[in-house]
Amino acid sequence: METEQDNSTSTKRIAAIDLGTNSFHAVLVDIYPDGSFRTIDKLKEMVILAEKGMENQLSEEAMQRGLEALKRIKFLCDSQEVEEILAFATSAIREAKNGGELIQRIQQEIGIHARAIPGKMEAELIGYAVRHSIAMDDEMVLMMDIGGGSVEFIIGNNKEFLYHKSLKLGVARMAAKFVKNDPITKDEIKSLRAHYKEELKEIKKILKEYRVTKMIGSSGTMENIGAMVANRNSHTANLSLNELSFPASEFKELYKDFIKLDRKKRKKISELDEKRIDIINPGMVLVKYILKKFNIETIKISEAALRDGMILNFIKQERPKLDMVASYPEPRKRSIYELLRKTNWMEPHSRHVASMALQLFDEFRDELGLEEQDRELLEYAALMHDIGYYISYRKHHKHALYLIIHSDLRGFTEDEINIMANVARYHRRSFPKKKHFLYKKLEKPLRKKVKKLSGLLRVADGLDRSHYQNVEQLEIENHEDKVHFYLSTMGDPELEIWGAQQKSKLFQKVTGKKLEIYAVNKNERERSQNLTGNKIS
DSSP states (O other), X not given: OOOHHHHGGGOEEEXXXXXXXXXXXXXXXXXXXXXXXXEEEEEEEEOOTTBTBSOSSOOHHHHHHHHHHHXXXXXXXXXXXXXXXXXXEOHHHHHSTTHHXXXXXXXXIIOOOEEEOOHHHHHHHHHHHHHHHSOOOSSOEEEEEEOSSOEEEEEEOSXXXXXXXXXXXXXXXXXXXXXXXXXXXXXXXXXXXXXXXXXXXXXHHHHHHTTOOEEEEEHHHHHHHHHHHHHHHTOOOSSOXXXXXXXXXXXXXXXXXXXXXOHHHHHTOTTSOGGGTTTOHHHHHHHHHHHHHTTOOEEEEESOOHXXXXXXXXXXXXXXXXXXXXXXXXXXHHHHHHHHHHTTOOHHHHHHHHHHHHHHHHHHHHHHTOOHHHHHHHHHHHHHTTGGGGTOSTTHHHHHHHHXXXXXXXXXXXXXXXXXXXXXXXXXXXXXXXXXXHHHTSOHHHHHHHHHHHHHHHHHHHTTTTSSOOEEEEEEEEOSSEEEEEEEESSOOHHHHHHHHHTOHHHHHHHTSEEEEEEEETTTTEEOXXXXXXXXX
């Protein structure tokens, strides 16, 4: 029988960090060749990013709490010799105007590359995690993860998800908006219920149609509720809350007593996290509302949540892939994709950036004096712009330049390789400058071309700052002295807008036009200037 030590050489140790509104939660796992994994350590840090409610800005104090928490998590990862860290930012960070600033500081000060994921993806990953940790059959169930800024709802069974969505109903957000008294008043509970009724109309129809009677709750609020119910009813849950199951009536009995308590009395409950004391009541009201209005009979607790979904998604992506270059007999494309494969490229992000860069090229080609063959070079530069991560995040744009120049790309002239390498190099940080040796040695027409193509790539890359293809549609209006971008996004647009803002200067310089970017109301499809800051120039 193979021992753990025998197998250790073929395992991979990773950490998954959920950067939530209330807490940052890390789990460290060893992943085995067969796709299984074993948890080796965990660390949970309460940060309360939305201490004053879900406002447009994260306070400096909140950001400092987050950074300090991540320093401790990073120390644990280093001490456990973690090979790769996944860090996903959720509601509070993805909605804040300065969420991009925090993500940048996390990279610069801690050395962790965090990404803000759309709410819909968050819900889907949570669904996978719950399905992985809880024994499910073909019965449709409601899975619910109550966070600080949002609540993720998933309706599905062991084979499929009928529905997965993130709604802005998190306990920190609801507490700031609806709860001003302690204990919570009947009027405040009434207001919360009215709000939940309006927001849950879509879910209500599906639950009714499929006669769902079971709810599976994950994450801190639901785990706290499960622990309190278990204590009251002598359920066995000393070592694990996972798979803890209890009838809705037991929660209702807990609710009846708990909702009357003031802060001082809530603080005495050992099963309640200290920093959840002030914000848990909206979660209690939400669970009670769902049980009553949707006729839920049974509640089950899952200890798996977003971080587990992150691991499962990582394993899925890391599984051996089909040789993707076999279908490219043409040497130019084949050599590009061979290099991409060797450097473990970020395929979804890179393809998305390339698509938007080409859209920009098609719009501005004539006025920038570019040629059709430049379009192919821009596409390949966009696909390769992040391959420098293979060496290191730090200075990865410079590493990309080196890799492209020295990778013996077939079918390209030296000038073409230099153009692609320099355009990839200038997708971030410094503009093209003559003091940069490899740029300076290009002929003047090539330098001009690099500058123009880099201006297009920088904006396209900024429009996928989250790396999760949040921009579903980019509409361009090209006027004589200005350019308007209209973004339709899957989730909150702030991070993509921030990213484009940071990277628009070269674009504006080469086009000679002012760039203004607007978020588009996805439901009504109306263009409207966002008066709260979704416009940049």
